[in-house]
Amino acid sequence: MICIPLTTTPVGWLLLGLGGYALYRAGKRKGEEQAAAALITPVPAPIEARDDAKSTQGES
Numbered sequence: 122m123i124c125i126p127l128t129t130t131p132v133g134w135l136l137l138g139l140g141g142y143a144l145y146r147a148g149k150r151k152g153e154e155q156a157a158a159a160l161i162t163p164v165p166a167p168i169e170a171r172d173d174a175k176s177t178q179g180e181s
Contacts, residue, residue: 127133 127137
């Protein structure tokens with residue numbers, strides 16, 4: 122098995138850099154997805170489906 126010391130060789134620095142960049146991009150993409158999902162609001166229920174609709178219909 123090949124063992125590459127990651128902090129003492131240029132190949133090790135390259136592997137660490139690529140791995141760190143991949144983690145950075147994955148985290149950034151996940152954060153963008155969560156931010157977009159937070160902007161989506163639920164559709165309000167129609168007035169007929171709410172509980173207080175029965176009391177307001179008799180008033181008008």
